[in-house]
Amino acid sequence: MRVPVPIRGPFSLPLRLFGIKISRMNPNLCTICESMFTRVKKSKQVPIQATVLFADVRGYTTLSEDAVAADIAEMLHGFYDDCAEAIWERDGIVNKFIGDAVLAIFNFPITQSDHARQAVLAAMDIQKRCSQKMKLQNPDGSGKNLSLGIGIGIHSGEASIGEVGTAYKDFTIIGSVVNTASRLQSAANAKEVLVTNDVYQQVSDLFPDCESRAYALKGLEKPVTAYSLS
Amino acid sequence: MRVPVPIRGPFSLPLRLFGIKISRMNPNLCTICESMFTRVKKSKQVPIQATVLFADVRGYTTLSEDAVAADIAEMLHGFYDDCAEAIWERDGIVNKFIGDAVLAIFNFPITQSDHARQAVLAAMDIQKRCSQKMKLQNPDGSGKNLSLGIGIGIHSGEASIGEVGTAYKDFTIIGSVVNTASRLQSAANAKEVLVTNDVYQQVSDLFPDCESRAYALKGLEKPVTAYSLS
Numbered sequence: 347m348r349v350p351v352p353i354r355g356p357f358s359l360p361l362r363l364f365g366i367k368i369s370r371m372n373p374n375l376c377t378i379c380e381s382m383f384t385r386v387k388k389s390k391q392v393p394i395q396a397t398v399l400f401a402d403v404r405g406y407t408t409l410s411e412d413a414v415a416a417d418i419a420e421m422l423h424g425f426y427d428d429c430a431e432a433i434w435e436r437d438g439i440v441n442k443f444i445g446d447a448v449l450a451i452f453n454f455p456i457t458q459s460d461h462a463r464q465a466v467l468a469a470m471d472i473q474k475r476c477s478q479k480m481k482l483q484n485p486d487g488s489g490k491n492l493s494l495g496i497g498i499g500i501h502s503g504e505a506s507i508g509e510v511g512t513a514y515k516d517f518t519i520i521g522s523v524v525n526t527a528s529r530l531q532s533a534a535n536a537k538e539v540l541v542t543n544d545v546y547q548q549v550s551d552l553f554p555d556c557e558s559r560a561y562a563l564k565g566l567e568k569p570v571t572a573y574s575l576s
Numbered sequence: 577m578r579v580p581v582p583i584r585g586p587f588s589l590p591l592r593l594f595g596i597k598i599s600r601m602n603p604n605l606c607t608i609c610e611s612m613f614t615r616v617k618k619s620k621q622v623p624i625q626a627t628v629l630f631a632d633v634r635g636y637t638t639l640s641e642d643a644v645a646a647d648i649a650e651m652l653h654g655f656y657d658d659c660a661e662a663i664w665e666r667d668g669i670v671n672k673f674i675g676d677a678v679l680a681i682f683n684f685p686i687t688q689s690d691h692a693r694q695a696v697l698a699a700m701d702i703q704k705r706c707s708q709k710m711k712l713q714n715p716d717g718s719g720k721n722l723s724l725g726i727g728i729g730i731h732s733g734e735a736s737i738g739e740v741g742t743a744y745k746d747f748t749i750i751g752s753v754v755n756t757a758s759r760l761q762s763a764a765n766a767k768e769v770l771v772t773n774d775v776y777q778q779v780s781d782l783f784p785d786c787e788s789r790a791y792a793l794k795g796l797e798k799p800v801t802a803y804s805l806s
Binding site for chain 1: 592603648674675738752758
C-alpha cells in the first residue's frame with residue numbers, strides 16, 4: 347500500500363483512534379502494515395523475497411553474569427540506537443530486538459530491488475558505529491574497558507511475512523531464510539559479517555577478495571557456504 | 577500503578593489519542609507500563625524480583641528447511657495462542673515472541689508473592705496444551721504427522737526491567753536471570769521443563785521426587801544446578 351498517511355501533527359489525531367500511528371519498526375512508516383496486515387493483504391501470511399539480518403553482541407551472556415545491570419542497560423541503549431539508525435537509513439525495518447540481538451528485514455514493506463546490498467551496507471554501518479562505542483567497564487575492577495564485538499549474519503530468499511497468533515498477534519517473518527541468517531550470526535565472530543552466496547553475489551564488487559567457506563550450522567542438515575565480509 | 581483504566585468500550589476512545597490501549601503483553605493491562613515507563617517510574621530501568629520463562633519449539637530450524645511455510649505458520653499460530661493463554665491465566669506477561677520462542681515475565685507489573693510457582697504452573701500448562709496440538713505433516717511425504725516438543729527453562733531472581741533505546745524504544749528485561757533461563761531452555765529436551773534451584777524450592781511440594789543435575793550452559797562460567805519437572 348502506497349498511500350501518504352499523516353503520522354505526525356494534528357491530522358494524525360483522528361487516525362490514532364483507529365490505532366494508526368508511527369511504526370516502531372521504522373519511523374517513516376505507519377502501523378497499518380503491522381497491525382492491519384490481514385485486512386490490507388487479505389491473508390494472514392504472504393510470500394515475499396526478502397533479506398534478513400541478525401546481529402548480536404558477542405559474549406553478552408558471560409558479561410551479564412558479572413557486569414552491573416546499569417552498565418549493561420547503557421551498552422544496550424547504544425546498541426539498539428546504532429542498529430535502528432543504520433537499518434532505517436537503508437529503508438529496512440527493525441522487526442524486533444530480543445535482549446542483545448536484533449532481527450531486521452529488507453524489502454518489506456518498502457520494496458528495494460537491491461535489498462541484499464542495502465542489508466550488507468547496514469551491517470557494515472552497524473559494525474562501524476559499534477566498534478567505537480561498545481565498551482563496558484571490566485567487572486574485574488582493573489578500571490580497564492572491555493571492548494564488545496558484534497556478530498552479524500545475512501541471508502536472502504523467499505520467506506513468508508505476516509501475522510501469527512490470534513490471542514497474541516505478532517508481525518513476523520517465517521521461513522528457512524530466517525533460521526539460516528540466525529544460525530550464521532551465531533557462527534560469526536566478533537566484528538564479523540557472514541553472508542550466504544545469494545547475498546554475496548549482490549555485493550561482490552564491494553568485496554572482491556572474499557573467500558567462501560562451508561559452515562556446519564546447528565539444526566541445518568547441509569553445510570552452508572558463506573563469505574566473511576570485511 | 578494500580579489505577580482502573582477503561583481499555584475497552586467508548587470511554588477508551590480519548591485515551592487512545594495518547595496511545596493508551598490494551599497491552600499486547602496481557603489483555604488485562606493497558607500500555608501505560610510499557611510505553612510510558614520512564615514517565616511512570618521516573619527511571620529508564622528499575623530493579624525487580626521476577627521469574628523469567630523461556631519456551632521454544634524443538635527441531636524448528638530443521639523443520640523449517642523442509643516443511644511448507646503455511647504449515648509452519650499454522651503450527652506457530654497454535655503455539656503462540658497456547659503460550660499466551662497459559663501465561664495470561666497466571667497473570668504473567670508475554671514480553672515477546674521471536675520465531676519459535678517465547679519470553680514471559682512473572683511478577684511485573686502484576687505482583688505475585690508466588691511468581692515462581694505461577695511460572696511453573698504456566699509451563700506445565702503450555703506442555704499439556706501443546707502435547708496434543710504441536711503436529712506437522714511429515715515433509716517426507718509419508719503422510720504421517722511429526723510430533724513437535726516444547727523445551728522450557730525457568731529462573732527467578734533480581735533483574736532490571738524497563739525501556740531500552742531512544743530511537744527504537746523497547747520494553748524489556750535485563751540481567752543474568754534472563755540469560756540463565758534462556759540457556760536452560762536450550763538445554764531442555766522436548767517436553768521437558770528445567771528450573772533452577774531457586775524456582776524448585778517454591779514448587780518442591782508439587783514435584784517431590786525430582787533429582788537435581790549440574791548443567792554446563794553456554795556462556796556461563798559455573799555449572800547451573802537444575803531440576804527437570806515432569
